[in-house]
Amino acid sequence: MTTTDALTFDIWAPAASRLTLLLDGERHEMTATNGGWWTAPEGVSGTDYGYLVDGNETPLPDPRSRRQPESVHGLSRTFTSEFEWTDSAWTGRQLAGAVIYELHLGTFTPEGTLDSAIDKLDHLVSIGVDFVELLPVNGFNGDHNWGYDGVLWYTVDETYGGPAAYERFVDAAHARGLGVIQDVVYNHLGPSGNYLPRFGPYLHAEGSNTWGSSVNLDEPAVRSYVIDNALMWLRDFHVDGLRLDAVHALVDNSPKHLLQELSERTDSLSAFLGRPLTLIAESDLNDPKLITPREGGSGGYGLQAQWSDDFHHALHVALTGETSGYYADFAHLDSLAKVVTRGFFHDGTYSSFRGRTHGVPIDTGTMPTWRLVTFTQDHDQIGNRATGDRLTATLDVDQLAIAAVLTLLGPFTPMLFMGEEWGATTPWQFFTSHPEPELGLATARGRIAEFEKMGWDADSVPDPQDQATFTRSKLDWSELDEPAHARLFALYGDLIALRRSIPGLTDPSFASVTCAFDEAARWFRIDRPGVSVAINFSATERDVPAPAGAVILATSGTPVRVGSLVPLAAHSAAVLRA
Numbered sequence: 178m179t180t181t182d183a184l185t186f187d188i189w190a191p192a193a194s195r196l197t198l199l200l201d202g203e204r205h206e207m208t209a210t211n212g213g214w215w216t217a218p219e220g221v222s223g224t225d226y227g228y229l230v231d232g233n234e235t236p237l238p239d240p241r242s243r244r245q246p247e248s249v250h251g252l253s254r255t256f257t258s259e260f261e262w263t264d265s266a267w268t269g270r271q272l273a274g275a276v277i278y279e280l281h282l283g284t285f286t287p288e289g290t291l292d293s294a295i296d297k298l299d300h301l302v303s304i305g306v307d308f309v310e311l312l313p314v315n316g317f318n319g320d321h322n323w324g325y326d327g328v329l330w331y332t333v334d335e336t337y338g339g340p341a342a343y344e345r346f347v348d349a350a351h352a353r354g355l356g357v358i359q360d361v362v363y364n365h366l367g368p369s370g371n372y373l374p375r376f377g378p379y380l381h382a383e384g385s386n387t388w389g390s391s392v393n394l395d396e397p398a399v400r401s402y403v404i405d406n407a408l409m410w411l412r413d414f415h416v417d418g419l420r421l422d423a424v425h426a427l428v429d430n431s432p433k434h435l436l437q438e439l440s441e442r443t444d445s446l447s448a449f450l451g452r453p454l455t456l457i458a459e460s461d462l463n464d465p466k467l468i469t470p471r472e473g474g475s476g477g478y479g480l481q482a483q484w485s486d487d488f489h490h491a492l493h494v495a496l497t498g499e500t501s502g503y504y505a506d507f508a509h510l511d512s513l514a515k516v517v518t519r520g521f522f523h524d525g526t527y528s529s530f531r532g533r534t535h536g537v538p539i540d541t542g543t544m545p546t547w548r549l550v551t552f553t554q555d556h557d558q559i560g561n562r563a564t565g566d567r568l569t570a571t572l573d574v575d576q577l578a579i580a581a582v583l584t585l586l587g588p589f590t591p592m593l594f595m596g597e598e599w600g601a602t603t604p605w606q607f608f609t610s611h612p613e614p615e616l617g618l619a620t621a622r623g624r625i626a627e628f629e630k631m632g633w634d635a636d637s638v639p640d641p642q643d644q645a646t647f648t649r650s651k652l653d654w655s656e657l658d659e660p661a662h663a664r665l666f667a668l669y670g671d672l673i674a675l676r677r678s679i680p681g682l683t684d685p686s687f688a689s690v691t692c693a694f695d696e697a698a699r700w701f702r703i704d705r706p707g708v709s710v711a712i713n714f715s716a717t718e719r720d721v722p723a724p725a726g727a728v729i730l731a732t733s734g735t736p737v738r739v740g741s742l743v744p745l746a747a748h749s750a751a752v753l754r755a
Contacts, residue, residue: 186217188228188239189398190376197229199236199252204229213377213398225252230375237372240379240402241331242316243340249316249328249370260344262415264351269417269452272481272590273547274683275307276673277358279555280595282311282337283321284605284651291333291342295349297654302353304598304666305673309350310358310420312556314343318369319610321647323560324360325422326367326609330406340414347415356417358455359410363403363435364426365389369611381428394429404439411446411454418455418481425461436467440479457550458483463521463536468548481548482590487522488551489558491515492583495701495714496553496568496576503530510701510714514692517587517703520549545685546588553580554594556605563628563638565606565650567597574600574661575748578668578732579712582750585672586682586710587703588690596652598669599662606639608647617642671730675752681706693722700745709753713745720744726753 186198191213198205201223207215225246227236238245242253278301286293301309313324316332327334333343347357366373366380366389373379379399380390393399410416421436429435440456447454458467460483469477490504491513500508506529507513507522516522523536552558559567568577577600584591596603607624611617621642625635639646656662676682681689684706694701699715702723711721720742728736733749743751 186221186226186239187214188241188376189214189402190228190230191398192375192377193230195231198226199229200226223255225254227252228376237375238329238370240329240373240376241405242329243331244335245316245329245332246335246339249318256340258340258344258413260341260348262344262348264348264415267351267415267452269454270307270354270356271453272308272418272455272457273545273685274676275356275590276305276585276676277308277310277550277590277592278306278595279310279552279592280312281324281556281605282314283647285595286654287651289321289336289651291338291346295346298350298353298355301355304670305677306355306593308356308358308417310360310592312360313362313422314359315361316370317367319612321608321610322367323556323607323609325362326369327362328367328370328372330361330363330402331409343414351415356455357415358418358420358457359414359416360420360422361407361410362422363392363406364423365392368616369613391426391428394427394435395431400431400435400438403435404442407439408442408446411443412450417453418457420457420459421480422459423461424458424467434478436480437471437478440471444479455482456480460484461486463487463523465520465537465539465544468544482550483548485516485520485549485551485589487512487516487520488549488587488589489553489555491522492553492580493558496580497571503528505529510694510696510699513701514694517692518687518690520544520546520589520687539687541687544687546687546690547590547683547685549589550592551584551587551589552592552594553584554597555592556594559594559605560607563633565604565639567601567604569600569602570604573748574665575733575746577665579714579748579750581665581669581672582710582732582752583703583712585669585676586752588684588687588705593669599657599666601652601656601662603650603653605650606646607641608639608650609641610644610647611642668732675730679708679754681708707755709755710750711743711745711753712750713747716747718744718746721751723753724755726755728752729754 196207196215198217205218205221239253243256244254246254283289313327314333315327316329316334317326333340350357378393381393443454458480467478467480467483469475471479491507494504494507512522520539521536524538528535621640625638628638689706691704698719700719700721701712703710709723711723713719722741723743728751730752733746736744
């Protein structure tokens with residue numbers, strides 16, 4: 178593996194009674210030291226390596242491997258960066274006021290690589306994006322994957338171009354003024370190529386979550402394995418932030434939770450590097466403790482932000498009328514109003530989907546709104562639908578425009594999902610490429626069984642192992658040349674420009690946000706300092722009462738005020754400057 182200052186083959190392997198380093202075809206017996214660590218003979222050097230555990234003749238890859246040129250089952254390869262960074266003047270970006278763009282490298286471009294993604298960065302700059310967020314890039318088994326089946330957390334998968342291409346990508350993003358957020362998964366490992374238990378107690382023997390065995394955070398060396406990995410992205414690869422996958426699945430009984438420890442270490446690194454570093458949690462807990470500052474004995478973990486699924490659910494229902502499953506509690510516009518003004522809908526209220534009370538209230542007097550990341554579409558809310566259908570499958574371009582207005586002009590940190598900005602019609606489906614036939618079949622059958630329980634026709638659920646499922650999930654960039662898509666793309670740029678020009682649209686105070694709505698007439702309004710955003714969810718024209726002010730942006734025509742009313746066409750929105 179590569180450290181910041183030297184090459185070492187030392188490894189934590191308390192489960193081994195004998196350990197041999199296989200390095201460029203030569204064997205070197207390793208020596209056990211304190212704490213379960215093993216060290217190689219002094220002076221050994223080489224390129225391709227693996228470990229023979231307890232006399233087993235099949236070499237295992239390094240848990241901290243930086244490169245896997247063949248597969249996650251093959252030999253590791255040393256990686257010493259020779260890249261000449263050009264971002265010495267990069268001072269980073271703060272999350273407050275920013276716009277995030279989430280993408281999956283394998284489906285973002287036809288080539289599906291980091292280098293090809295560089296060619297599309299100017300597209301993001303053109304509409305005013307501040308951060309590009311990459312779905313997980315670490316080593317997985319197969320030719321393509323969502324990213325959440327990773328097993329070698331320190332690698333950049335070779336299908337994307339490996340670690341050298343990753344350096345080029347981050348440097349190119351910084352050259353364009355874009356920050357980079359990396360999605361990381363510390364709550365589970367994928368089903369193929371996970372050799373960590375052969376080395377030591379990385380996983381709980383009995384504890385598990387939805388995706389497999391839980392990571393053993395009770396073991397100090399495993400905690401270091403996680404934290405060292407997080408700091409690697411931020412320090413060695415110049416990344417500006419991390420999105421922490423499903424932190425509610427982290428089982429940690431220590432006096433100081435892993436998230437707090439990671440927050441402390443990240444803040445320390447940020448102070449040293451002299452640029453902002455951001456940690457964003459995906460959490461199902463609706464607990465503001467994650468984003469409450471640590472100072473003053475608050476008990477907060479001090480992360481910069483967390484996702485708010487409640488915003489997605491409330492807006493999705495308002496747009497589509499879909500009320501099955503976890504959407505049931507969001508059937509009325511009062512749920513959207515509550516989320517916009519209080520951050521969470523479930524903040525100690527009864528969740529019919531969970532069958533219990535859920536969530537904790539946000540202290541809106543002290544919590545800034547930007548600490549919640551919100552979205553109308555993301556990889557989960559599209560890909561975890563049976564057919565991977567985007568909103569474009571059920572909504573027209575006028576309704577998509579409403580979604581853009583509420584996401585980008587709401588009080589939170591907006592996040593877009595790749596292709597959303599032009600209303601991409603390509604689905605984003607769940608895809609895998611497990612080489613093991615049994616695993617591939619089990620994955621496909623499990624997917625079908627899951628949706629059959631929810632009433633879906635089994636024949637409509639794409640086979641995740643089918644190459645076509647992956648191929649059809651790739652963006653079709655030619656759609657940008659079509660008038661309807663170009664119109665929506667222009668709107669996204671206009672809305673982000675408004676965020677830059679009207680201070681009230683990035684005001685971080687919950688007290689600065691009020692809502693009004695009419696459930697029967699299906700109109701909704703958000704009022705912020707100096708600006709009002711009026712929405713007509715109805716399929717017929719509505720007169721929306723609004724504070725005095727001129728219309729400065731409209732998604733359909735230019736409505737002319739009639740006294741205190743603004744006539745909005747069906748499925749349209751208008752922004753008024755007070």
